Amino acid sequence: MSEPTAPTLDLELLRSFQAAAQHGSLAAAARERHRTLSAISMQIKRLEDALDTQLLERGSRGVTPTAVGEALLQESRELLRIHDGMLSRFSGRALVGKVRLGLPEDYAREMLGNVLTDFMAYHPDVLLEVVTATSGELARQMSRSQLALSVMLDRPHALPDGEKLWETTPVWAGPKVGEITARAYLPLALHEVDCPYRALAMDALQAMGKPWHAVFTSTSIHAIEKAVEMGLAISVLDRERLTPAMRELGEAEGLPPLKPCVAKLFFARHIEPGSRAAVEALATLLREHLSVRGPWRNV
Known part of the structure; x- marks a missing residue:
C-alpha cells in the first residue's frame, strides 16, 4: 500500500506571484518572467486554487496583495532565496568574485530593497560592495575603473555608451x-x-x-x-x-520646463575575469527590476 503524497507548492508559481505582487501588475510580471500575460494569470489562479484563498486583488490600476498574499509574499521570498542559494552551492554553479556597484544616491533606498537583497541571497559567495554618490561622482569613479558596474543618470558628466534602463521625471x-x-x-x-x-x-x-x-x-x-x-x-x-x-x-x-534624464547601466572597461560572471548576474537582475519603470514598483 503506497503512502499518500503530501501536497507541494510549485516554485514557479511562487516566482510569478512574487513578481506580480512586487510590480503591482500582471503585465510587468509577464515581462520579467518572459511569459505571456495569460500564462501569468493562469499561474496565479493555480496558486490560489492550491491554497484555496485569494492572493491578489485585481483593480483598474493593477493588482495588490491581500492580507494572505502579503504573508505569502514574505515567506515565499525567503523560501525562494533558500532554494536558489542551495541549488547554486550544491550544483557547483555558485558564483564567486567581487563586485563594486555604484548607485545614484537619490534612488539607492528603493534599489537596496528590491535588487540587492535578492542578489546577495542568490549568490552568498560574491563579495558585494555598494557605493552611493551623485551621478557625476559615479562617472568619475567609473572612468578610473573604481567600479565594476554602475547605474547613473546621463548628467552632468555623461559617459559614452551605457544601456538605457528608464527615463526619470x-x-x-x-x-x-x-x-x-x-x-x-x-x-x-x-x-x-x-x-x-x-x-x-x-x-x-x-x-x-x-x-x-x-x-x-x-x-x-x-x-x-x-x-x-x-x-x-x-x-x-x-x-x-x-x-x-x-x-x-x-x-x-513662473518656472521653466525641465528636460528628462535617462538612467543607464554602465560596465567598467576592465573587469577581473574571476568576477565577470558575478557582474553579469547582477546586471541581469538590475535589468529585470529597473527597465522601463526604474525602482518605482507601483504602476
Whole structure:
C-alpha cells in the first residue's frame, strides 16, 4: 500500500506571484518572467486554487496583495532565496568574485530593497560592495575603473555608451502650503556639484534669466526633501519622490520646463575575469527590476 503524497507548492508559481505582487501588475510580471500575460494569470489562479484563498486583488490600476498574499509574499521570498542559494552551492554553479556597484544616491533606498537583497541571497559567495554618490561622482569613479558596474543618470558628466534602463521625471517641488516662488531670488535646495538635477535647475533658470539663490545645500536627498517640506526652498526632484507635504510647481509659478534624464547601466572597461560572471548576474537582475519603470514598483 503506497503512502499518500503530501501536497507541494510549485516554485514557479511562487516566482510569478512574487513578481506580480512586487510590480503591482500582471503585465510587468509577464515581462520579467518572459511569459505571456495569460500564462501569468493562469499561474496565479493555480496558486490560489492550491491554497484555496485569494492572493491578489485585481483593480483598474493593477493588482495588490491581500492580507494572505502579503504573508505569502514574505515567506515565499525567503523560501525562494533558500532554494536558489542551495541549488547554486550544491550544483557547483555558485558564483564567486567581487563586485563594486555604484548607485545614484537619490534612488539607492528603493534599489537596496528590491535588487540587492535578492542578489546577495542568490549568490552568498560574491563579495558585494555598494557605493552611493551623485551621478557625476559615479562617472568619475567609473572612468578610473573604481567600479565594476554602475547605474547613473546621463548628467552632468555623461559617459559614452551605457544601456538605457528608464527615463526619470524631474519636476519642480515646493511645499504644499505657502508661496515662495515670487521672491526676487528663487530659494533653492540643492545637492552639491555633480548632481544631475542641480545641473537641470541651474541650466533651466539661467536660460530664462531667473535669479536664484542656494538657501540649502546638502549631500542628503532626505535633507533636501525636508527643506522643501518645511518651506525653506524649492528643489528639483523625481516626481515619484514627492511627498504629501509637497506639490509640483511649473509654468503657473513662473518656472521653466525641465528636460528628462535617462538612467543607464554602465560596465567598467576592465573587469577581473574571476568576477565577470558575478557582474553579469547582477546586471541581469538590475535589468529585470529597473527597465522601463526604474525602482518605482507601483504602476
